[in-house]
Amino acid sequence: MTVQPGGARLCQQAEEALDALIDSGWNLEQVTKEHRPCAEKLLHLLDSACTLEDRKDRSKLESLIKSIMDRIPTEPVLVDDSADALDVWSQSGYQTNSVPRSLREQAEAHENFARLISMSVSQGDIQASDRLIDDTIQGIMDYAEASQPRDFGFKLRIRMTDLASLAALLLIAVSVSMPLLSTMRYESMRRHNESNFAAASVAFGTYATDHEDRLPVYTPSGELANKAMGQNLHWWMVGIDPNQSNSANLYTLTRLGYTPLHTLASPGNKHAVSEPTSKDAVDWDSFEQVSYSFRVERPDTPKSLWASRGRVVLTDRSPVTLKAYQRLPIDPYENSPNHDGRGQHALHGDGSVEWLTTPWLDRRDHVFLPDFVERLINPDVKRSGMIPLQGKERPGSTVDAFVGP
């Protein structure tokens, strides 16, 4: 924003941002990335100054902005030569000798100030204590240990002379070992998932500490959204629209560095990815890549209500939404595909992880279905059938467990 003789007016950038805000119906999320920073500042200025009704009148709006701007203290500005020298000095890699002669003296003045500031950082009294260093390293080691998948591998030490008898033994053993290997594989997968849930638990806790006790919500800048997801959004738009996709909310943990992506990849999901597909990734690329299902929030959920036992935050992949999304009949008795259908983990809001052998929690709450669908199921009749999930359902209450996608 700048000021012209005869009164305040918006600079071109601010005018464009204002137009974009008006066009979007004052919804910052709908404003293009290019105009969003400026639009955010305009909104900040106006939020406490006028009602939405006042904003409809463009001339009223500009007059309001002018009166606000008139009251803002002036910041000093660099004279043109000094500003130009700063730009050129930076472009030259901060090499004063490379700055054209006409601006070199100004660049030297910048160099002097930069040296002054660098000296104050490099030679100040402040020292990092041993305690701080030890705490830092211990924190990293604890985190690394919590994120480490447990290793169930073992090493065979075999001499060449043993090979012949080993071959004979293997022929006999293979028939009896198949169920054993299957159990070992299943146990290994279960332990690996358990480690992932432990890492997720730490990540949720850290995120909540940093973000007003809230669960992760996707917003481009990482800032908290004003509200939880809107009622009519499709939470299963994985890889299509991060503003709707519930997995983009979960992916926020990785995007903002709270946990690496591989801790959100289940060994039981052959489509899972361990590394982001691009540095700008904000969600998994496809529905099939998602390994864990995240709590679907009601728009009116107060913060930190999730942080107690019984409030399920994360589970192994929901078989219900996977099939509903693929337009396949769903079976409400089916367990997560992450464990060959033998059960699923559920991470509670208090950080504890529970192993469920059926999709029902102990209070007869189906972890993968919202209340109103549960009521349609007769628990005494075991049958499969199509339940018309549309990816827009919400939990029946703040207590109702419901995860997706």
Added chain:
Amino acid sequence: MAEPSDETLVARYVKGDRSVLRVLIDRHKHDMLRFLTRLTGDRDAAEDAFQETFLQFHLSARKFDTTRRFKPWIFTIAANKARDALRKKGRRPALGLSAPVGGSGGGAPIEFVDLMEIAGPSPESGLQERELQDMVAKAMDSLSYTLREVLLLAYFQRLSYAQIAEDLDIPLGTVKSRLHSAVASFAKAYQELLAGHKAESEQQTSGGTKQ
């Protein structure tokens, strides 16, 4: 034998050599904490950000491009963590406007700053190193967080506008206008502090003469 570079140590860390973590932290600990304290103006927030910075290093070490220098990379992470730490303490970084504002119709007039006209510290100023550091610290503290951040990344870290824009996720034009504003505001604050110091010294000298 020459010490291995930071970038070599990061490569070793990625391969699983955990022992290099302490070496890396030791190399940068004091600069890092001073940088964060200058940036946040709060020692507790700086220590929080310090720990978070190296945890982030652990999480992102694989992504580090070893053709880039380690120090600017880790200090940019630190700048982001400083912002998070302030937010965690309930102190939102000030939402600095990206360009100067003011009003000729009723507001204060714009003040232009020419660095050439601002005297740097000279032997005649009689400033001890400690006093000079205090003065710089005070001038820095008078800036909003967003201005301090961009000033340190450019003047101290010597990052290009493009790198700052990428790291802070703001448009290039915003970096430029914010940095101009930061330099002007810092220079003005520093000039006022110098003038205050000079006046105080003169007063003390004349007071001493009268006695």
